[in-house]
Amino acid sequence: MVISTLLKRLNDVSISRKLYFIIVIIALLGFVGLYASGFAIAPLPVLSLVLATIGVFIVITLNRSLIEDLNGITKGVALVTKGSFKARVHVYSRHEVGVLAMAFNDMANTFEQKIVELKLTEENLIREKERAEHFEKAKKHFLVNMSHEIRTPMNAILGFARYLQESLTEKDQQESIKMIVKSGEHLLATLNDILDLSNIETGEVSFMKLPFNLRDAVAAIYQLMESNAKQKKIGLSYSLDDNIPDCIIYGDSVRLSQILLSLTSNALKFTEYGHVSITAKAVSDDDDERIAIEFRVKDTGIGIPIEKRDKIFEPFEQGTNHMTRKFGGTGIGLSIVKHLITMQHGEINVDSVPNQGSEFCVKLSFFKTNLCKDRWDGQHNKDLTSSADVTSGKGIRVLIVEDNAINQLLVIKLLQKHGYETTVAENGEIALHKYSAADFDIILMDLQMPEMDGYEATVHIRNMESYKKDVPIVAMTAHTIKGEMEKCLSIGMNDYISKPFHANELYEKISSLVKEVIPIPER
Structure with a gap:
């Protein structure tokens, strides 16, 4: 017990103090040897003195070497701690502490090499980040231009x-043109998804709450x-339960159509014989504000393996490679459906059995009519494709600033049909000249x-020093990128309408x- 305590305490003593202790012991031994011989010159005392002297010299030398090596290592560690990885330790000896000093130098060399590699990696990452940002800007620019070029026609x-x-009166013709409109709306929704796929993934898609009949x-x-x-000689049917309300509900009917069209199109594509059915029923009517509707699209097609059921909702994925080769498609449809x-x-x-068929079940909630009466003005209760009850625009002067000739003609026809007085300007510069020469209500x-875009033209108008600066301005654009509306409002526009638009919306x-129509004040 005493010995272990003594050893433990000795372990806590520094090396230099131990060496000093050894020097003292050797000196005492030499002194004792001389004292025992009566300080006489004899072989044994002389030998003791010589050994003590040699011991003291060795211990002093060893102590100096240890202290220098350890101090060097300590200083090197301090420099490395401060970030100076070029610090090296001078090796004074080849014994254990010297080996430790050399190991420290090797470690410092490794650190310096790793730091150089990290800096190179950091520079590469910065370059890759800049390249990614450049491609992201190019992608956004491409999407903006493509969105404009596609949505304009x-x-x-x-x-x-x-x-x-x-203007059509025959029922067959009305049904045909109705299908053209519905198909166009579906195509537009699909184009929007392709052009704005990144926005869908980040949740930056807006949804309308407009009245429609389910x-x-x-x-x-x-x-x-x-x-x-x-064409495929497959049965197709649809049914709605009696508990489905036969009145107007509020939601995004275009997005709903997109979801059901995608699921039904997939069902028909992957069904070679049998039947596809679309059903809907109300599954919750306890909420006074909303109604939950469950839609089911069922087919007798090839089915989906159980290990692939989660992957089919990932972008560019289909059940198997064989399906991709045989049936085609990008594999983006179900991913967009799930996001929406x-x-x-x-x-x-989804519930599916291979070689027997699949059934997709979608549950969505919609606002009820009685909740939304106070939230929507009366005109929203009409079919948006009908404009029979629109208030006459007689006496209202409209300046149409539009460079596309076809869209010019469309807006002119829509406005003149209800008595609006229209004037066209092909760009912002011409619009400023025409607005300076005549008065318009909007x-x-x-x-x-x-020549001059709508942003610049609007700024010029808002900077006018007469009553003309307060004319209402509505942005008409095919751009759908996030923040476009906020940008228009920030420069002084009063409202924003996105192409393609409904006539009633305009x-x-x-x-x-x-x-x-307010009388124009005297100039």
């Missing part, structure tokens, strides 16, 4: 189709897919135009901004 296609729909929406899906089913459902706080599940301003915005 789509505005004319859907606009003229709706315009023609109002029975009509499901029937339209059936009518659109009926010809495909007949999830962002509406809905659910989607300006419909396209954003992307040659009339409503004009009506809300031009309450009445």
